[in-house]
Amino acid sequence: MNNPSSRTVRAGLTAGAVALLASACGGSGSTGASGPKDFSYLSVTENTTVKTALGTLSKDACKAQNKALPLKVETVPQSGLDQKLQLLAGQDALPVQFAAGNAPSLTQQLFKSGKVADLEKELKDLGVLDQLEPAAVSTIKALYGGKVEVLPYEYNIEGIFYNKKLFAENDITVPATWDELVAAAAKLNTKKIQPFSASGQQGWPITRLVSTYLYRSLGPEALQAVADGKAKLTDPEYVEAAQAVADLGKKNYFGKGVGSIDYDTAMNQFLGGKAGMFYMGSWALANIADAKQNKVGAENVGFMPFPAVAGGKGSVDQYPSNVGLGIGLGAKTFDKKTGDWVSCIAKNYGSTALKDHGTISGFKVNTPVEDSTAVTTQVRETVSASKQNVLWFEALFSTKATTVSQTNAAGLATGSMSPQDFMQTVQDALSAQ
Template sequence: MKSTGRTWAPRMACAVTVSLALAACGGGSGGDGGSSDDGFTMMSLNENTTQDSVITSLSEDQCATQDEALPLDITEQAQESVDQQIQLLAGQGALPDLFPANTPDLIRELAENDQVANVQDVLADGDAADAIVPAAESAADQIFGDQLVLPVELNIEGIWFNKEILEANGIAVPQTWDELVAAFETLQAAGVQPITNAGSGGDGWGISRWIGAYLFRTIGPDAMRAIADGEASLTDPEYVEAAQAIAELGEAGYFGPAPNSIDYATAINTFLTGEAAFMYMGSWALADFNDPEANQIGEDAIGFLPFPEVEGGEGNSDQTPTNLGTSIVLSSAVAEEEQAQAWVECIASNYGSVALRDHGQITGLQLAEDVEVPPLTGLVQDQIEATDESVLWFEALFPASATTASQQNAGLVGSGQMSGEDFMSAVSAELG
C-alpha cells in the first residue's frame, strides 16, 4: 500500500571547497555596493532557479512590505564564473546584499576582510532570531567557523537501503559497521549487488563519502579538521585504516563489477530499479526518490540508515553528515541598513516553508506554516530535527587539487584497484 504524505508543522528544527586568492579586496563593505543605491540586491546562480523563484515569490507575498520599501533586484551569474565575479565586486566595494556561497574558502576570506555579515548578528534582535535549525548552525560553524550563511539549502547524508531486498535475504537493518559488512557478504553470496555508488571521474565522491564517514565514526567528528589544521596527516595509521576498510569492500566486489566506470545517474538508477541493496547518498536524492517514473521500487521500499558506529570508535551515529548546498551570504552592508535587515528577517522567517511547499526543497530554516510532504521527505525532516551535531564530508576542507585527487582516485578504491594507503598518499601529496 502506498504511504501517505505527512504534514509538517512549524518547528525549530551542509559543497566542494576550493582555495582562491581574494584579489584586490579592501576592508569593509564600502563603495557603491549594498542596498542604498540599487534596492535590495541579490546575485544568484543561473543553474539554481529555486532561489530566484522562492525569493521572488516572497517579494510578492510575505515580504511585499519589505519589497515596497526596498525593491528586490536579482541578477544572475553562471556558476563557473561566479567566484571571479564575487572577487571583482569585493575589490570594488560593490558586493550585492545577497550572493551565493559557492566556494567556502572565498567566503572565509571575505569574512576576514569584514565584507560578510554574521547572519546570527543580523537576526539576533528580530522575530527570526531562532530561525536557523541546529543542524545547519553546526554545519556552518564547521565549514566557515561562524554563521556566515543563510542556510536556504540543507542536505543530510547517510546510507539508503532497499527494505524488500533485506527482508528477502533475512537481513535485519544493520546497527553497527560489522553488521553492515556481514549484510554485504550475505547479499554477495546470494547474487545481489550490495552497494551502488558512483566512482568515475568527478563522481568519485560517491566512494570517498564512505571513507570520510568511516573516519568520523572511528577518529571522531574532528577527524578532518585535524587534517586542515595540520594536527594530523592522512598517512597516519588511523586514517589509512579508514581508507583500507573501504578498499576491502572494493576488493570483495561489494560496489559492483566496475564502480570506477559508474556515474552519478547510473548509481541512482541502479538503486531505484532494485539492482543494489545499499547506497550512500545525500537527501538531495529525494527529487529522484519522490519521482514515480525514476523510482521503480516505490517509496515504501526505501529506508534510511545513519552511517553505523564502528566498534571502539570515538564518533557516534547521532553525528550526521551535513552540507549546506549553495546557501546565501549577506554582505556586511546588510548589517548597517535597517531596511535590508528587515528583508533578511522576512526571508529567514518564510523561505523554509515556501521552498518546501513549492519546490520540495529542505532548508536549514524553520517552517512558518504546515506543509504536506512525501513520506521520505518527512523521514529526512525527522533526522534533521534529531541532529544537534553535524559532521562534514571527506573533501569539505580540502583545496581544489586535493579534492580532485580524492574524487579521481576513489573509484579505484571502490573497484579494489587501489589500497587505502596508496589513496591516502595520493590525496596527502596535494595538501602540501
C-alpha cells in the same frame, strides 16, 4: 543545489584575489545614502530553486517587504561566481544578498575584510536566530571558522538509503554497526543482489564512505586534525578507514565496473531495484519522490545513518552535512529594510521551499506541509533532531587535493590502488598546499 558537484569545496583564494580584495575602492553599487534601493540577489545560473522561492515570497508572505525593497535577481554561471564576487568586493559593490563563493575561504576573507555581515549577530538582533535549525548552524560554523557567515537556503544530510523490500525479503534488519553493514552486504551478495550502488566516476561517493568511517572511528574532529597538521591521512588509524572501504570493493560489493559508473547511473541502479543500498545526500529525495525515476516505489525506500564502528569515538547521530552554496549578505547594505526581508525569509522560506520544491532548507518549517514521501518526513525529523554534524572528506581540502582524492577513489574501490597508496597520494597533495 541539486547538482551534487556544487557541494564539493573548491580552492582557497589566490594571492591575486586577496590583493584584489585588499584594494577595495569607492562606490556602493545599488546602495545610496539612505541604504540599498533594492533587495539585489546574485545567484548562480544553475540554481533556480532559491530565486524562484524568493520570487514566491515576494508576492506572498514577504509582499510588504518587497514593496519597500524590491527583489532584483542577477545570475552568473557557478564557474564564474568567485571571480564576480572578487570583482564586486574590489569595487565595494557587493549586492545585498549573494551566493557565497565555491570555497568557504573566499567568504571568510570577505568577512574578515568587513564586507560580509555577521549573520549570527544580525539574526539575534532581529529575534529570528532560532528560525535556523541547530544542525544547519553547526554545519555553517564548521565550514566558516566558527561564524555564521551564510544563510542555509539548502541543507543536506548524508546517510544510506536502502531498499526496504529487499531487506525484508532477505531478513535483514537495519545495520547499527559497520560489522552488521558488511554482513548485510554479504547476505545480499549471496542472493545475486548488488549490495551498494556508487559512482566511481564521480569519486566523492566513495571518499565519503572513507570520511564517515573516520568520523565514527576517530570522532568528529578527525579531518580537522589533518587540516591542522596534528594528524596525517597516512597514520594507521586513517588508513584503516580506507582499508574498510577497499574491502567492500574487493568483495565486489559495489558491482562490476564501479570505476566507470556515473552519478545518474548509480542513482538509477538503486531506484531501479538493482542495488540494496545507496550512500547519498538528502538531495536525492527529489529523485526518490519521482515515480518516473523510482521504479521500486518511494514507500520501499528507507534512510539510515552511517553505522557505528566498534570502539569508535563518533556517534551515529553526527550526520555528514552541507549547505550547498550558502547565501551571504553584504555588511554595508544590511539596514532596517534588509533586516525586514531577512526576518520574513527566516520565518517563511523553509515552508515555501518544501511545499513548492520538495527541498529541505536549514530554516524551520513553520507552516504545516504534507511531505510527498515517508522517507522525506524521516529525513526532516532527523535534521530537526540533529545537534552536531560533521563535514565530508574533501571539505577542508584544496582544489588540487580534492581532484586527486576524487580521481583516485575508483582505484580504491576496484583494488587498482592500495589503501596506503590512496591515502599517501591525497596526503602528498595536501602537503603541497
